[in-house]
Amino acid sequence: MTTERARSFGAAADDYDRLRPAPAAEALRWLVPPESRVLDLAAGTGLVTRALAAEGVHDVVAVEPDDAMRAVLTARSPGVRALSGTAEEIPLPDGSVDVVLAASAWHWFDAERAATEIARVLRPGGVLGLMWSYSDPDTDWVADLRRIGRAEAQGSASLVRSGLSLEMPAGAPFAEGESRVFQRSAWVAAQDVAAMLGTYSSVLTLPAAERRDVHRRARAFLTERVGTDPVLVPFVTGAFRTVRS
Numbered sequence: 001m002t003t004e005r006a007r008s009f010g011a012a013a014d015d016y017d018r019l020r021p022a023p024a025a026e027a028l029r030w031l032v033p034p035e036s037r038v039l040d041l042a043a044g045t046g047l048v049t050r051a052l053a054a055e056g057v058h059d060v061v062a063v064e065p066d067d068a069m070r071a072v073l074t075a076r077s078p079g080v081r082a083l084s085g086t087a088e089e090i091p092l093p094d095g096s097v098d099v100v101l102a103a104s105a106w107h108w109f110d111a112e113r114a115a116t117e118i119a120r121v122l123r124p125g126g127v128l129g130l131m132w133s134y135s136d137p138d139t140d141w142v143a144d145l146r147r148i149g150r151a152e153a154q155g156s157a158s159l160v161r162s163g164l165s166l167e168m169p170a171g172a173p174f175a176e177g178e179s180r181v182f183q184r185s186a187w188v189a190a191q192d193v194a195a196m197l198g199t200y201s202s203v204l205t206l207p208a209a210e211r212r213d214v215h216r217r218a219r220a221f222l223t224e225r226v227g228t229d230p231v232l233v234p235f236v237t238g239a240f241r242t243v244r245s
């Protein structure tokens with residue numbers, strides 16, 4: 001996993017925020033017990049932070065290394081404490097949160113260092129919840145669309161293919177985890193479905209002319225293959241939960 005790809009998202013922070021799917025509310029309910037102090041790790045533009053607020057979870061601190069992503073979070077969630085930091089160096093005291101959430105991000109972390117650092121800031125018995133929210137690649141047209149952006153090769157693809165059967169690094173103080181998949185659909189303007197492809201690291205790291213070409217081909221594909229505008233997009237949130245011992 002290259003650092004270039006892990007840090008590519010800030011260049012499209014506004015598009016990312018507007019176009020990427022928020023996590024399913026059911027996934028948040030499964031991961032976050034009531035009255036929890038939550039760390040939204042690799043919070044990006046705050047999609048998870050805002051989804052938590054919509055569920056009545058307000059005791060949230062966000063940690064995100066990219067200044068452009070964090071600026072969108074702060075603008076859209078002005079009351080939330082948002083800190084510069086990484087999963088490998090979390091700027092919080094020991095045992096200070098009940099839940100750590102990391103959405104569409106675990107695959108970018110140095111898993112061993114992140115697991116140690118997450119265990120440090122989580123209180124014993126606290127929950128680590130990992131999520132990935134995406135348009136469902138089990139739907140043929142979605143899989144074909146993602147191929148246009150080489151987004152089937154994005155960092156989380158192998159995890160998704162394995163059914164999110166994640167294992168924490170050996171020796172990390174976490175119980176055996178469990179996974180669930182939450183599905184929903186939403187109508188999305190065809191131009192936004194095409195533009196969403198441009199928020200994946202596989203496209204963000206291409207030269208500008210190639211990014212434009214991906215968008216043009218995605219738009220044409222949607223017209224020919226799907227034929228409606230808006231498009232009914234199937235979304236999935238894959239969630240993994242483990243408890244700190």
Ligand SMILES: C[S@@+](CC[C@H](N)C(=O)[O-])C[C@H]1O[C@@H](n2cnc3c(N)ncnc32)[C@H](O)[C@@H]1O
Pocket residue numbers: 006007009020041042043044045046047048064065066069085086087088102103104105108109110
């Ligand atoms: C795909 S985005 C996900 C953002 C947000 N969690 C969401 O669901 O929309 C991945 C985020 O991870 C951040 N990131 C990359 N490497 C990281 C690391 N080592 N520690 C913490 N965050 C990292 C990136 O800056 C980016 O904002």
